[in-house]
Amino acid sequence: MFKSWSLKLKITLFGLSLMTAVLGVLIWSMAHFIRESTLSQVRLSLSETSQLLNLAIVPYATDTQVHILQDYLNELVGSHSSLIKYIIISNGQKIMLKAGNVPLTLPAPQNPDNLKVVPDIIHVRQRILFNTDDIGYLQYGYQTTDMTLYRAALIRNASLGLFLVLTLALLSITLLGHRLGQRLRNLNAAFMDIANGDYSRRVPIDNHDELSRLAILFNRMTDAVEERWRALLASRAETQSLNSSLEKNVEQRTQQLREANRSLQNVVDELQRAQKQLVQSEKLAALGQLVAGVAHELGTPLGNALLIATSIEEQDRSFQSRAETGNISRIEFMSLLDTHQQSLDLLVRSLNRAASLISSFKQIAVDQISDQRRSFPLERTIHETITSMEPTYRKFHVRISLDIESDILMDSYPGALIQIFSNFINNTVLHAFDHIIEPNIHIAAHRQGDQVMITFTDNGTGIPQENLKRLFEPFFTTRMGNGGTGLGLHICYNLVTATLGGEISVASTLGQGTTFTLILPLIAPRHAEKSLSVVQQIES
Ligand SMILES: Nc1ncnc2c1ncn2[C@@H]1O[C@H](COP(=O)(O)OP(=O)(O)O)[C@@H](O)[C@H]1O
Numbered sequence: 001m002f003k004s005w006s007l008k009l010k011i012t013l014f015g016l017s018l019m020t021a022v023l024g025v026l027i028w029s030m031a032h033f034i035r036e037s038t039l040s041q042v043r044l045s046l047s048e049t050s051q052l053l054n055l056a057i058v059p060y061a062t063d064t065q066v067h068i069l070q071d072y073l074n075e076l077v078g079s080h081s082s083l084i085k086y087i088i089i090s091n092g093q094k095i096m097l098k099a100g101n102v103p104l105t106l107p108a109p110q111n112p113d114n115l116k117v118v119p120d121i122i123h124v125r126q127r128i129l130f131n132t133d134d135i136g137y138l139q140y141g142y143q144t145t146d147m148t149l150y151r152a153a154l155i156r157n158a159s160l161g162l163f164l165v166l167t168l169a170l171l172s173i174t175l176l177g178h179r180l181g182q183r184l185r186n187l188n189a190a191f192m193d194i195a196n197g198d199y200s201r202r203v204p205i206d207n208h209d210e211l212s213r214l215a216i217l218f219n220r221m222t223d224a225v226e227e228r229w230r231a232l233l234a235s236r237a238e239t240q241s242l243n244s245s246l247e248k249n250v251e252q253r254t255q256q257l258r259e260a261n262r263s264l265q266n267v268v269d270e271l272q273r274a275q276k277q278l279v280q281s282e283k284l285a286a287l288g289q290l291v292a293g294v295a296h297e298l299g300t301p302l303g304n305a306l307l308i309a310t311s312i313e314e315q316d317r318s319f320q321s322r323a324e325t326g327n328i329s330r331i332e333f334m335s336l337l338d339t340h341q342q343s344l345d346l347l348v349r350s351l352n353r354a355a356s357l358i359s360s361f362k363q364i365a366v367d368q369i370s371d372q373r374r375s376f377p378l379e380r381t382i383h384e385t386i387t388s389m390e391p392t393y394r395k396f397h398v399r400i401s402l403d404i405e406s407d408i409l410m411d412s413y414p415g416a417l418i419q420i421f422s423n424f425i426n427n428t429v430l431h432a433f434d435h436i437i438e439p440n441i442h443i444a445a446h447r448q449g450d451q452v453m454i455t456f457t458d459n460g461t462g463i464p465q466e467n468l469k470r471l472f473e474p475f476f477t478t479r480m481g482n483g484g485t486g487l488g489l490h491i492c493y494n495l496v497t498a499t500l501g502g503e504i505s506v507a508s509t510l511g512q513g514t515t516f517t518l519i520l521p522l523i524a525p526r527h528a529e530k531s532l533s534v535v536q537q538i539e540s
Pocket residue numbers: 423427428430431432458460461462463471476477478479483484485486487488489490514
């Protein structure tokens with residue numbers, strides 16, 4: 001409860017209690033002092049009075065002379081201002097003399113030294129020598145009323161004075177407390193304002209005391225807080241503007257990225273279309289090569305056949321005109337038949353050769369553009385492929401040597417294999433054999449369990465190390481715009497790994513040549529077969 005009291009109340013209560021205590025102590029000690037001093041005053045007066053009386057009485061202290069003192073005593077007690085109210089003188093047995101208002105029964109005497117309080121009248125008894133050897137006494141009543149009144153007035157006035165002083169002091173304290181309370185309230189209000197966010201608030205400084213110093217410190221602290229607050233506001237505003245511009249930027253960038261993404265997607269679509277077209281045109285180019293090969297290969301047997309047929313025709317024509325004139329001998333006739341027989345043999349052989357060429361070309365063409373699966377002897381397919389490609393590599397004087405196990409039968413996709421070999425051969429003449437004096441290709445194939453390992457080696461320029469790891473990437477070419485599309489080996493990679501279910505790797509040494517190695521399963525994994533109308537056309 002005490003803690004919840006206001007400071008002012010506490011100060012006032014404290015001041016009040018202090019004042020009361022001080023006042024109490026002061027009044028008590030003052031009263032004590034006055035009483036004590038009154039008592040000692042009384043004792044002093046009594047002792048003086050007793051001496052005086054003693055001195056006055058002793059010369060007449062005999063039964064016969066004592067009455068002389070009557071007038072003196074009457075005078076002593078009779079005067080208005082006298083403090084002695086009565087006097088009696090006794091010789092020890094009876095009262096010899098009395099003056100003043102002696103009470104009916106003589107009051108018991110009091111010892112001034114033992115007095116604790118001052119009574120209205122003090123009855124003092126003092127021994128005197130009477131008749132030179134009797135012990136008599138003298139008793140008188142000493143009035144102290146004036147002194148008591150004086151003392152009371154003194155106490156009253158002093159208390160009043162003290163009370164006034166203390167009231168004044170209390171008033172000052174209250175006023176001070178009020179003023180202090182007001183200043184504290186000011187400070188408090190300022191604190192509240194600051195707490196509520198009014199950082200411009202300052203406390204007026206009108207003094208040089210501790211509170212003013214506190215107010216100065218408070219104002220200084222508020223300055224600092226206000227400064228911080230302004231800085232904070234500024235930085236918040238800055239952050240907000242940065243944020244909003246960042247947001248705008250992000251939005252803008254996002255939009256740009258979206259657009260870029262869209263156009264990139266278009267480009268990718270375009271590229272995919274182009275890739276498809278290129279793949280298609282690679283296939284068509286191979287087909288073109290095949291047609292050229294067919295034309296070239298058929299040229300020899302058909303030319304021979306034509307030559308033989310023409311010579312037979314000529315022989316027949318001259319034989320016919322001589323037969324009409326009738327001068328043909330039997331030997332001549334037999335020789336003609338013999339020649340005919342030989343020519344016809346040649347003719348049949350040439351035509352057979354042409355027919356077989358056509359049939360193998362037909363197979364290769366079908367294989368090459370179809371994705372058909374079938375059983376085939378590896379050696380024959382490689383042979384036929386090389387033959388069909390002869391026009392391509394022969395003009396570069398390329399020699400191809402083969403080391404192929406003869407009884408390798410594959411159940412796979414010959415079209416894919418033909419396309420892979422066409423690509424290898426095309427690549428050698430395009431990339432490997434520049435300035436090579438004796439360009440050679442060596443193809444080897446060996447069984448390894450249910451797989452076959454085929455190596456295709458050239459003695460060309462080789463491939464730099466940094467290109468090797470990018471070789472199978474689509475569009476990687478060192479002859480961009482110069483006969484290269486960068487798709488050949490990528491297609492080979494896809495055919496080997498996806499269609500044939502095998503692996504392809506390459507090793508190369510600059511200046512020595514390149515080897516492509518294929519490891520293929522003899523029985524390829526199964527795929528959904530595609531039929532091409534072109535294939536059907538060729539087959540029909
Ligand atoms: N036998 C080879 N000798 C040297 N370089 C080759 C050989 N085969 C392929 N390359 C290199 O590999 C690259 C990629 O070949 P390829 O995918 O067929 O694309 P392209 O032939 O259209 O350039 C070629 O550009 C060439 O640099």
